[in-house]
Amino acid sequence: MSSVRVLVGTKKGACIITSDGARTDWKIDGPHFAGWEIYHIKGSTVDPNRIFVSQSSGWFGQIIQRSDDGGKTWNAPGGGGQESPQGFPMGESNKFVYEGEVGKHLWYDGTPHPWEFKRVWHLEPSLTDPDTVYAGVEDAALFKSIDGGHSWKELPALRRTKGELWQPGAGGMGLHTILLDRNNPNRIYVAISAAGVFRTEDGGQSWKPATKGLNMQYELPDKSAEVGHCVHRIAMHPSRPNVLFMQKHWDVNRSDDGGNSWHEVSGNLPSDFGFPIDVHAHEPNTIYVVPIKSDSEHYPPEGKLRVYRSRTGGDDWEPLTRGLPQQDCYVNVLRDAMAVDTLDQCGIYFGTTGGQVYCSADSGDTWQAIARDLPKVLSVEVQTLQ
C-alpha cells in the first residue's frame, strides 16, 4: 500500500505529516527541533528513510541533522556521526567554509561586501547516491557532501561566475533552488536571489549564467545583464530536463533550451508575482503557481487563496479554489513551500506563512488542509513511499 510523508519546515521546528495513499486521514508528528528555524527538510529518493534537515538559529548558527529511519531519530552527522558513551551526539554542527579567497559581492548600497556564511536554505539529495547531498547557502554558494553530511566542500567555481556583481535581495542572498538532471549527473541548475540562474555541465567545475530573455523592468538598468535577476524559483519535470519553468520576482517564465533563453508565460494570471512554482508528476506540461498581489503586498489578490494551474506549460491558467479560503486570506506561500507526490493521481501540497498545509489529492481540483495551526511554513517536501 502506498503512503506519503510530507516534510514541513517551519519557523519553529519541523513536522512530519503522514497518510496512506488515499490522502484523507493525516497524522502530524512533531515538532522536531522545536524552537529552531527549519529552512528545509528533504529525503533521499535513493533511500527514503534518509532525511536531511537544515536547522538554524540567529543565536546558534547552522546545524545539519540527518535521520536514517524516516524521521524517528536524528543525528548531527558532521565529524563522526557517533554518540559518546553518555549518549551525546559527537558530530560537529557542520562546517561550511568558503573555498580559497572569500571574495566580495555587492552589498545593498552597491559597495563590495565580503561573503559571510549565514545558513543553509536548501538541501538537495543526490538522485543516485544516498551519501551525496548538495546544500544551497546564504551568502550564496553551493556546497556538496559525499559522506552523508559529515563534511562539506564548496563548489567554488559558481561564485567566480560574476559573483562580484551578485547582490542580496530583501530576504538575503540565498541559493534556494538546486535542480539535478536524472539523465546527466554532470548537469545542475541553481537559482539565487538576487543573482539569477546558473547551469553547469561538468558537475560544478564551471558555470554559465542562464538568464537570457528575462524581462527585468524596474529590476536591472542594464537589459543585457547576465546576473542580478531576482529569480524566486525554478522547476522542471524529470523527463524533460531542457524545459524549465520559473517564477521570477515578477513574471512566470519558461525555457525550452536548458536555460539558454527564456520567454514569459504569465498569460492570464491575476498577478505574475509569486514565489513557488512546480510541475505535475505525470504531466510535464502541467504547472502550478500561487499568485501574490505584488512585491509590496505579499498576500493573495482579493484575499482569495488560489493556486493557478496551466495544462499548456504556461500562458493559459485556471484558478483552483475548491477547499481553499476565498475571502479574508492574507497569507503568503514561500518559494520552497510547494511540492508534488508521485502517486497515480498526483498530489499537490503547499504550506503558508499562516501555518496551514494544504493537499490536493486530485492534481489541484480540490484541496484540504492537512495542518492548520503550525508556525510559519518555510518549506514543504513530499515523499511517496511504497
Next chain:
Amino acid sequence: MSTIRVEIPFHLRTVTRIEGRETNVEVAPPATIGSLLDAIEVKYPVLRGTIRDHGTLTRRPFLRFYVCEEDWSNLPADTPLPEAVLTGREPFAIVGAIAGGVI
C-alpha cells in the same frame, strides 16, 4: 584538572541532549575562557560553530558569557577563570541574549 559547571542555553541542550541546565566539563590548568570553550567543544563536538564561529573562534553575537553575575562576554579568551568557578561554587553561564522580537 578542574571540574567546571557550565550552564547551557535551552536550544543547545536539546542539540546535545543534556538533561538539566548544567553540564560538567573537565579543564586542565590554567583554565581560561578559551580553554573552557575548547573543552566544551571536545566533549560536545556538535556545539562547534554554535557558541563560537568555526574559523575565527569569536563568540557568536547573540550569546553572552556570565561569571559570578558579571558579564564576561567581551573579555579576552586567555582570561583566567576565577576560583569560584574552578571550585564549582559558581557556574560559567552561556546565555542566549535577549535580542529583539523576531518570532
